Amino acid sequence: MATNIDQTDSYRTSMLAKAETLTEALPYLQRYAGKTFVVKYGGHAMGDPEAARDFAEDIVLLKAVGVNPVVVHGGGPQIGAMLKKLGVESRFVDGLRVTDAATAEVAEMVLSGKINKELVSWISAAGGKALGISGKDAGLVTATKVERTTKDPESNIERAVDLGFVGEPTEIDPMIIHTASAAGFIPVIAPIGVGKDGHTYNINADTMAGAIAAKLGASRLFLLTDVPGVLDKDKRLLTDLTPDDIAGLTEDGTISGGMIPKLETCVHAVEAGCEAAVVLDGRVPHAMLLEIFTARGAGTLIHR
Ligand SMILES: Nc1ncnc2c1ncn2[C@@H]1O[C@H](COP(=O)(O)OP(=O)(O)O)[C@@H](O)[C@H]1O
Numbered sequence: 001m002a003t004n005i006d007q008t009d010s011y012r013t014s015m016l017a018k019a020e021t022l023t024e025a026l027p028y029l030q031r032y033a034g035k036t037f038v039v040k041y042g043g044h045a046m047g048d049p050e051a052a053r054d055f056a057e058d059i060v061l062l063k064a065v066g067v068n069p070v071v072v073h074g075g076g077p078q079i080g081a082m083l084k085k086l087g088v089e090s091r092f093v094d095g096l097r098v099t100d101a102a103t104a105e106v107a108e109m110v111l112s113g114k115i116n117k118e119l120v121s122w123i124s125a126a127g128g129k130a131l132g133i134s135g136k137d138a139g140l141v142t143a144t145k146v147e148r149t150t151k152d153p154e155s156n157i158e159r160a161v162d163l164g165f166v167g168e169p170t171e172i173d174p175m176i177i178h179t180a181s182a183a184g185f186i187p188v189i190a191p192i193g194v195g196k197d198g199h200t201y202n203i204n205a206d207t208m209a210g211a212i213a214a215k216l217g218a219s220r221l222f223l224l225t226d227v228p229g230v231l232d233k234d235k236r237l238l239t240d241l242t243p244d245d246i247a248g249l250t251e252d253g254t255i256s257g258g259m260i261p262k263l264e265t266c267v268h269a270v271e272a273g274c275e276a277a278v279v280l281d282g283r284v285p286h287a288m289l290l291e292i293f294t295a296r297g298a299g300t301l302i303h304r
């Protein structure tokens with residue numbers, strides 16, 4: 001079929017742009033082949049099914065080009081919705097859900113049973129082989145009860161706060177991750193662990209991802225959330241931060257709420273051996289690919 005010159009030109013321009021995108025990716029493909037990326041997919045970011053599909057495609061693409069992606073997922077809003085249906089109120093202390101025995105059961109059911117398998121299905125649909133597990137499987141995560149105190153504003157006295165079955169990962173045996181990754185599987189991990197006391201512990205998903213990234217000495221820890229990255233007081237994106245910058249931003253109140261534990265996780269991960277951490281917007285289509293394979297990047301990079 002005959003085409004006029006304009007169509008041919010625009011076709012050529014669009015093909016050239018595609019080829020340039022691929023060649024721009026080449027040095028990154030070479031740099032990251034064989035490396036491990038830990039990706040935390042937050043409950044807020046996974047709300048939109050189209051974004052979830054894009055996310056799954058990105059993970060499968062990473063695996064196909066020789067990166068070892070390890071997915072750790074959250075599900076805070078989804079646990080909240082289920083507890084609400086059951087008539088149970090949630091209370092948070094420093095961003096952590098106070099977890100009694102019944103809440104721990106619901107958290108495990110939602111995280112390990114529902115969200116974990118949903119993500120496995122999305123990754124399978126995108127052509128990958130996902131292995132859905134929690135920290136309980138193959139001794140991956142041994143959790144210890146989180147101890148917290150708060151200061152009474154009037155008397156200034158520190159008091160212990162009992163968060164119930166909220167845990168932090170204190171021992172990680174990464175064997176299952178190495179075995180699964182080497183065999184071509186993509187580990188998808190729910191933030192649940194078991195204690196030496198035999199109890200099930202509910203673990204903040206950022207904390208879980210950071211601890212796993214540190215243990216693996218991952219090249220990157222990605223935290224996908226519902227903001228473009230860390231923003232300054234004028235809501236402009238901060239593209240590059242060091243642990244010292246983060247201490248200053250916390251001190252002057254620029255970062256608050258859920259961003260505080262998120263950035264604490266990033267600082268801990270980079271200080272414990274992960275090369276760099278990135279906070280980025282999981283709602284943006286293919287945000288992770290743009291961050292990894294283009295010179296521009298897409299979120300906030302945290303490095304030593
Ligand atoms: N300086 C900041 N830049 C970006 N987000 C911030 C900042 N300070 C506080 N936040 C809050 O942190 C939230 C992200 O943390 P959180 O709600 O725990 O995410 P997730 O559920 O994805 O783990 C943002 O939605 C935003 O409201």
Ligand SMILES: CC(=O)N[C@@H](CCC(=O)OP(=O)(O)O)C(=O)O
Nearest residue numbers: 042043074075076096097204205
């Ligand atoms: C102890 C604790 O708070 N655990 C979290 C686990 C899920 C999570 O962290 O999910 P997001 O990343 O989506 O917030 C919770 O119960 O909500």
